[in-house]
Amino acid sequence: MKSRYQFCTQTAVAALLIGLTGAAQAQNADTIETVTVTGFRASLASALSAKQNSNLMIESVAPEDIGKMPDKDVAESLQRLPGVQIDRVAGEGTQVRIRGLSYNVTLLDSDVFVTGREMYTSGEGSGSGAGNLFQNSLEGIPSSLIAGIDVYKSPNAALVAGALGGTVNLRVRNATDGEEGLKIGGNVGVSYSQGAAHATPAGAVVAQYKFSPNFGVLAAISYDEHDVRVFEAQAQNRGNWAVAGPTTGIDNNIGKNYIEQELAYLTNQKVDRKRLGTFLGVNYNPVSSVQMGLSWFHSFLTIGRQDVSDKLFIHSNGEAQGLDASKAYSVDDNGVVLAGTFRSHSAEGATLVEKDKNIGDNVQFNIKYDNGGKLRASSKFSYGKGSMYSEFVQADFRQSGYNIDFGNRNASNASLFTGNLPGNHFANWKACGGNKGDAGRTLNPVNCDFSYTNVKGLYQRVSYNIADMLTNPDYILYKSHWGWDVKSKNDQWALRGDVEYDVIDKVTVSAGLRHASSNVDYDFGRFLLNAYGNGTCSFNDASRSIVAGVTHCANGQGQLSWEMDQTIRGPWTYYQDPDLPFVPVQTATTNPERLKMIKDFFPAAGISEMLAQNPDQMMSDPKAWLQSINPNAPLQRFKDAINSFKIAKKVSEGYFMVDIGKPADGFHINTGVRVVKTQLDIGQYILNSNPAPKYISTATWNGLPDVGSTSYVVTKREYVDILPSLNAYVDVFEGHKLRLTAARVMADANPWQLGAGMYYNFTHATADVRCNVAVQASTGVCSHDGFYFNNGQGGNNQLDPYRANQVDISWEYYFGTQGLISATLFWKGVDSFTTSSTISTTVMDDFGGTAGGITKVTNGRGGMIEGVELNAQYAFENGFGFNANYTYAKSKTQNATAFTSNLGFPGVAQNAYTLQAYYEQGPFAGRVSYTWKGSAVGSAYQTLSVVSTATGGTKTYGVFDRSYGQIDAQLSYNITENLGVVLEGRNLAAEATSSYLQYKNQPFTYDQAGRSYALNVKFNY
Structure with missing residues (x-):
């Protein structure tokens, strides 16, 4: 049944279509003439003029002065526009959502634009989740190089296709x-951010030389650094959440079921961004009827990230035993733990560093012909090339007893184990750990318990039963070390030609052809160590021999087959862990140079400081640092085939449009159709299931099957989309404009979801834990430690594009000095969204095979989004002014939880608004703005989470983003006509982004980046 709103909208559309018969063309309405502006008031006037004079549904941002946009990057420059919301990472805007949708297109002067940040995934790592994805992030584009930004919410047929939500067009200057x-x-x-170590520089210069009316050159350069300290809490991990109960394998002695995750992370994060942008443009008009332009736009973004995390063992591999019934606890009626003491045999921390480099280069050449007659023509060639290289390394450090078979694997380090009881092998034997049920497991019988307080559903506040748990070096053993990287290349080119012809007075037809080609090469790799080195048992001992797949050393000691079976897994290892052969045992007392005390760690969570593996050592050269852990063992990068892919796309498209009416007539009708043919070649590696895969590493959990265990498959796809569009307005009476738009739109599926193969997650378990599982114990294969299959996920090369129909109707009233009141009703019906389905599958592992859930992205049912946008602004003669907007967006998809059906679109807040007031008179100017968006279905990490129930089944919980509001302010003073100072403050209330799992008081993610300030001197000559 149609909603009342949908019925009213379609009725209004039909009425307007009857009144505005005919068809029209928009005379390249997407190109808006550059307006030179001075000051914030003038920038608003320029944007308002662009909106009023456009034939399309458009919002614009104009620079305040040359080289001065309102914010650091393009995403943040758009956050205050009606119907636009942004995502944030480490306190800075990244992805833009237009009417809630992230499937948008970013263009440079109406065609190809590549930054190298089109597709990014973090891979794995404690505190980071698995496969976090940020698509089409705009954080790498310095806004100071842009002459203006237009956001098209409705297309005409001449606009490049591929946007489901809308199109962001970045305009460059004409010399x-x-x-x-x-x-x-x-x-x-x-600039300076709260908690950062020091202030960082920023600056931009734009220089233009106009030699004559027909020839000019423009050059620009922009550079800025931004250091941020983030307090982060998150609960994403490889294992599922569970409700502690009698059948979930979780010890529960309190007599009441409660929700708990495998691990929770409290993280001190440092993020350093460096942005460099350059632009060079040459414009030449050889004759009055011909205009030519050549431009080059270069962007360079580096991001250095350092995470130091305290892992809370809430339920993990039998190392934690749930709430302590002998201590006070509080659990609400939904099973959310509000307070209590968690029992744990383990304590652990992690240091993760990430080093990103993103490069984008874009070249455009265009030529236009217009002699003032009936015929106009233009042609453009665009080329963009982007690349990303990201390196990651992680080090886990144990703060609890860690059992190591030093006699069999690390005999040279036996002196570290002095003080152990016979048969126990704990280099950090002073640490906590308890006995885990088998007497003498460790010399320290004290558990690693911690008290837990739920802080308003945002994060956990903890206190360990051992006061110096996190600061005493005697407890620390350096555990696992590993690394991975991502190499991504993206190149695109396009050639287009357009013609316009005035058939009769007030009627223009236009047509055009465009051919584009793009290639994405996504390469995921892991750094593996040759642990057994060139045929020797160790690097100092006699040679080894292999008998029946088991490696033996000259001293007669044998190695466990799951670690050393050369016929299955080869000599390589991923995790460098002292529990594996020939990885050195290092502790904080023997290697104190590896330690760093992290001050101001996460005070609100109860941790003021913590000892950790020094992230600065890892950051300068991550791979070299990883090699230094075991310098005698060769380290080599291996391509992770099943997480790598190539996609080649060719697009051939053409359009025809008709335009009726001119501005002086008080009406305009544009109608047309664009036909798009898309060809895809999707190349990916598929993991063979029969026979069982062989891995080039010491255990299946490394995820690196050898070449013979995969098949490279190229899937060819081809589809044609016919995209009609209508844009019309009529000036009902002076100052009042009524608009109607309707269109069919489409956007390609996410390339990562199209190309990724099947990926399996494995988790380490000790023999005693796995053998306590009845079905495994009965097989007799639990006589050793190993890795068991946990879950898996993969892409789908058969995903269809996103397609939608949309209708907008708006009323705009322009009055006085920069006065506007407008209201827009919008509706968008999406044919199909992607969804995830999970199937229980048995995968071979070190315990003979374990069943786990395999999640795959599939085509799903459609959804809709409808709502209203309200906008108002005015500039008073006394220097004061304001602008305000509000967006209501109601959306519905097929996604559902066990509690709610038809969830909204991920990231779409039902309510959002912006309030901005300013004053500009004489040399002084100031403004303050508040941007707020309400709660929404989770978008940044995940939307749904499968939770194991207390009775042995599963239940789907939802992840929801909390509302977020940000206050920004700016003060400026012009010392002279050509010189001024500007003071800026961002996020002055120090708000944090956060999300929760199903219940508002169940913490899921929390990121507090704090306030930031900037002091700038602006100049012009």
């Missing part, structure tokens, strides 16, 4: 605009 001679403008300054 022949303005007066002849030299003109220079820009700003320099410093």
Whole structure:
């Protein structure tokens, strides 16, 4: 049944179509003439003029001065527009959502634009989840190089296809605009973020020289650094959440079921961004009827990230035993733990570093012909090339007893184990750990318990029963070390031609052809260590021999087959762990140079400081640092085939449009159709299931099958989309404009979801834990430690594009000095969204095979989004002014939890608004803005989570983003006509982004980046 709103919208559309018969064309309405502006008031006037004069549904942002956009990056420059929301990572805007949708297109002067940040995934790592994805992030584009930004919510047929939500068009400057001679403008300054170690520099310079009315050159450069300290709490991990009960394998002695995750992380995160952008443009008009332009846009973004995490063992591999019934606890009626003491045999921390480099280069050449007659023509060639290289290394450090078979594997380190009881092998034997049920397991019988307080559903506040648990070096053993990287290349080119012809007075037809080609090469790799080195048992001992697949050393000691079976897994190892052969045992007392005390760790969570593996050592050269852990063992990068892919795309498209009416007539109708043919070649590696895969590493959990265990498959896809569009307006009476738009739109499926193969997660378990599982114990294969299959996920090369129909109707009233009141009703019906389905599958592992859930992305049913946008702004003659907007968006998809059906679109807040007030008079100017968006279905990490129930089944819980509001302010003073100072403050209330799992008081993620400030000097000549 249609909603009342949908019925009213379609009725209004039909009425307007009857009144505005005919068809029209928009005369390249997506190109808006550059307006030179000075000051914030003038920038609003320029954006308002663009909106009023456009034939399309458009929102615009104009620069305040040359080289001065309102925010650091393009995403943040768009956050205050009606119907636009952004995602944030480490306190900075990344992905733009137009009417809640992230499937948008970013163009540079209406065609190809590549930054190298189109597709990014973090892979794995404690505190980071698995496969976090940020698509089309705009954080790498310095806004100071942009002449303006247009957001198209409705397309015409001439606009490049591929946007489901809308199109972001970045405009560049024309070097022949303005007066002849030299003109220079820009700003320099410093910025500082709360908790950062020091202030960082920023600046931009734009220089234009117009030699004559027909020839000009423009060059620009922008650079900024931004260091951020983030307090992070998160609960994503490889194992599922569970409700502690009699059949979930979780000890529960309190007599009441409660929700708990495998691990929780409290993280001190440091993020350093460095952005460099350059632009060079040449414009030449050889004759009055011909205009030519050549431009080059270069962007360079580096991100250094350091995470130090305290892992809370809430339920993990039998190392934690749930709430302590002998201590006070509080669990609400939904099973959310509000307070209590968790019993644990283990304590552990982790240091993760990430080093990103993103490069984008874009070249465009265009030529236009217009002699003032009936015929106009243009042609453009665009080329973009982007690359990303990300390196990651992680080190886990144990703060509890860790059992190591030093006699069999690390005899040279036996002196570290002095003080152990016979048969026990704990280098950090002073640490906590308890006996885990078998007497003498460790010399320290004290558990690693911690008290837990739920802080308003945002994060956990903890206190360990051992006061110096996190600061005493005697407890620390350096455990696992591993690394991985991502190499991504993306190149695109496009050639287009467009013609317009005035058939009769007030009627213009236009047509165009465009051919584009793109290639994505996504390469995921892991760093493996040759632990057994060139045929020797160790690097100092006699040679080894292999008998029946088991490695033997010259001293007669044998190695466990699951570790050393050369015929199955080869000599390589991923995790460098002292529990594996020939990985050195290092502790904080023997290697104190590896330690760093992290001050101000996470005070709100109860941790003021913590000893950790020094992230600075790892950051300068991650791979070299990893090699230094075992310098005698060769380290080599191996391609992770099942997580790598290539996609080649060719697009051939053409359009035809008709335009009726001119601005002086008080009405305009544009109608047309764009036909798009898409060809895809999707190349991916598929893991063979029969026979069982062989791995080039010491255990299946490394996820690196050898070449013979995979098949490279190229899947060819081809589809044609016919995309009609209608854009019309009528000036009902002076100042009042009524608009109607309707269109069919489409966007390609996420390339990572199209290309990724099947990926399996494995978890380490000791023999006693796995053998306590009845079905495994009966097989007799639990006589050794190993890795068992946990779950898996993969992509789907048969995913269809996203397709939707949309309708907008708006009323706009322009009055007085920069006065606007507008209201827009919008509706978008999406044919199909992707969804995930999980199937229980048995995968071979070190225990003879374990059943786990395999999650695969599939085509699902559609959904809809409908709502209203309200907008108002005015500039008073006394210098004061304001602008405000509100968006209500109601959305519905097929996604459902066990509690709610038809969840909304991920990331779409039902309510969002922006309030901004400013004053600008004489040399002084100031403004303050507040941007707020309400709660939404989770978007940044995941939408749904499968939870094991207390009775042995599963239940789907939802992940929801909490509402978020941000206050920004700016003060400026012009010392002279050509010189001024600007003071800025962002997120002045120090708000944090956060999400919860199903219940508002069940913490899931929390990120607090704090306030940031900037002081700039602006200039022009």
